Amino acid sequence: MSTQEEPVMEGLKAELRRESRRLRLDFNELKSGGFIKQTQKDLFTVRLRCPGGQVTADKLHLAADIAQRFGRGEVHLSVRQSVEIPYVHYQHFDAITEELKTVNWSVASCGPRVRVPTACAGCTYNPNGLVDTQSMCREVDRRYFGIPTGHHKFKISFSGCPIDCFRSREMDLGFQGVVEPKLVEELCTGCELCVKNCEDEALRMEGSLPVRDLDKCIWCGDCVKICPVDAMVVDRRGWLARVGGKHGKHPLFAYEVANFLSDDQAFSLIEATLGWYRSQGRGRERIGATIARLGLEQYIQEVIHPLGGEAIESPQERRRYWAEGNLYGLRGGEATRKI
Amino acid sequence: MDQTTEENRLDLRGVLCPMNFVHTKLKLEEMAEGQTLEVILDDGEAMRNVPRNVKADGHHILSVHKLPDNSYKLLIRRGTD
Numbered sequence: 286m287s288t289q290e291e292p293v294m295e296g297l298k299a300e301l302r303r304e305s306r307r308l309r310l311d312f313n314e315l316k317s318g319g320f321i322k323q324t325q326k327d328l329f330t331v332r333l334r335c336p337g338g339q340v341t342a343d344k345l346h347l348a349a350d351i352a353q354r355f356g357r358g359e360v361h362l363s364v365r366q367s368v369e370i371p372y373v374h375y376q377h378f379d380a381i382t383e384e385l386k387t388v389n390w391s392v393a394s395c396g397p398r399v400r401v402p403t404a405c406a407g408c409t410y411n412p413n414g415l416v417d418t419q420s421m422c423r424e425v426d427r428r429y430f431g432i433p434t435g436h437h438k439f440k441i442s443f444s445g446c447p448i449d450c451f452r453s454r455e456m457d458l459g460f461q462g463v464v465e466p467k468l469v470e471e472l473c474t475g476c477e478l479c480v481k482n483c484e485d486e487a488l489r490m491e492g493s494l495p496v497r498d499l500d501k502c503i504w505c506g507d508c509v510k511i512c513p514v515d516a517m518v519v520d521r522r523g524w525l526a527r528v529g530g531k532h533g534k535h536p537l538f539a540y541e542v543a544n545f546l547s548d549d550q551a552f553s554l555i556e557a558t559l560g561w562y563r564s565q566g567r568g569r570e571r572i573g574a575t576i577a578r579l580g581l582e583q584y585i586q587e588v589i590h591p592l593g594g595e596a597i598e599s600p601q602e603r604r605r606y607w608a609e610g611n612l613y614g615l616r617g618g619e620a621t622r623k624i
Numbered sequence: 625m626d627q628t629t630e631e632n633r634l635d636l637r638g639v640l641c642p643m644n645f646v647h648t649k650l651k652l653e654e655m656a657e658g659q660t661l662e663v664i665l666d667d668g669e670a671m672r673n674v675p676r677n678v679k680a681d682g683h684h685i686l687s688v689h690k691l692p693d694n695s696y697k698l699l700i701r702r703g704t705d
Contacts, residue, residue: 412676412677412680474687476685476687476688477688478671478675478685478688481667481671481672482671482672482675482676484672507672507676510676510679510680511672511675511676511679512679513675513679513684513685513686513688514685
């Protein structure tokens with residue numbers, strides 16, 4: 286736990302410690318909280334906790350007010366959906382923290398901890414959404430936000446459908462909604478709209494009925510949404526889980542490791558993965574590097590199998606999710622991905 | 625059964641998304657519940673979006689026919705609001 290994400294000078298840390306004692310701030314809260322050192326002396330960016338990017342009007346008003354009184358009257362929207370208030374002097378941390386409490390708000394995390402999860406609108410109001418990403422995101426934030434990993438940051442995101450706007454492939458743990466369709470043959474009129482709408486060419490007509498190629502289907506549910514007579518229905522719904530992705534100087538593409546997880550199985554997967562990372566990780570490595578070092582098989586055996594869900598074991602099973610192009614490889618590795 | 629009249633017909637070939645859907649929607653709004661509308665749509669994007677949105681708005685797609693120029697003729701029955 287001696288690791289620090291942002292390179293903060295020892296002198297500054299000592300100064301902050303003295304200053305926090307004077308202001309009776311909890312220095313640990315300061316470290317775990319989203320107060321991010323700026324280039325400018327004594328100035329910080331205050332990152333606010335916005336799981337799933339949902340912020341009420343009350344909170345937005347307060348953020349604007351704080352930015353006006355303690356910052357420079359502006360906010361910055363982080364790439365992970367947080368509202369950030371830049372140019373805040375550290376003397377105001379205490380006042381800001383107190384004011385945030387009045388609307389039940391707090392600052393976000395930084396450093397080697399579970400970060401605020403991100404999510405799209407999901408099925409709440411996005412027509413493509415298959416699952417309730419926002420509820421899931423709020424619950425994951427409530428349960429796991431700020432937990433120290435012992436190694437490095439840990440990012441989780443939720444995408445409501447395979448369009449994957451929330452980049453589940455680039456997260457330490459990414460979840461994406463999936464739907465398994467089923468044809469009620471008696472209702473089908475053979476209009477072929479589902480076949481036309483399947484972008485993965487997983488459906489074809491055989492006689493007067495559509496037939497699904499199980500090797501091609503990516504469970505997007507488009508066929509269910511398009512069917513004019515509700516002959517194509519949802520057989521089951523759940524989460525596709527990806528692990529080991531990251532951005533940064535050395536990006537990694539995540540592996541699909543489990544499919545059609547229930548909400549409870551997803552929580553179990555998060556807990557088991559965090560436990561595994563804490564015990565198996567070394568130094569300041571992300572979980573993607575831990576998996577690269579130990580092998581994906583070990584992660585699947587130790588984390589996925591005990592869950593009892595539907596494990597995704599082979600590269601062949603994963604191939605359906607891969608786009609063409611330059612899939613990330615490890616440094617010094619080949620351009621294409623090895624599993 | 626098919627009571628489609630000249631007024632209840634839209635040729636939306638060459639009209640881009642989402643305007644093709646908007647035209648369809650406006651037309652359906654003028655009509656009474658149960659009346660039918662015939663819409664001609666381009667293949668591709670239009671056929672991926674319009675039928676799905678029409679369905680999501682609570683209308684019923686009664687039939688889909690492919691035309692010789694690869695466009696599609698949809699018969700839509702106006703649903704309840």
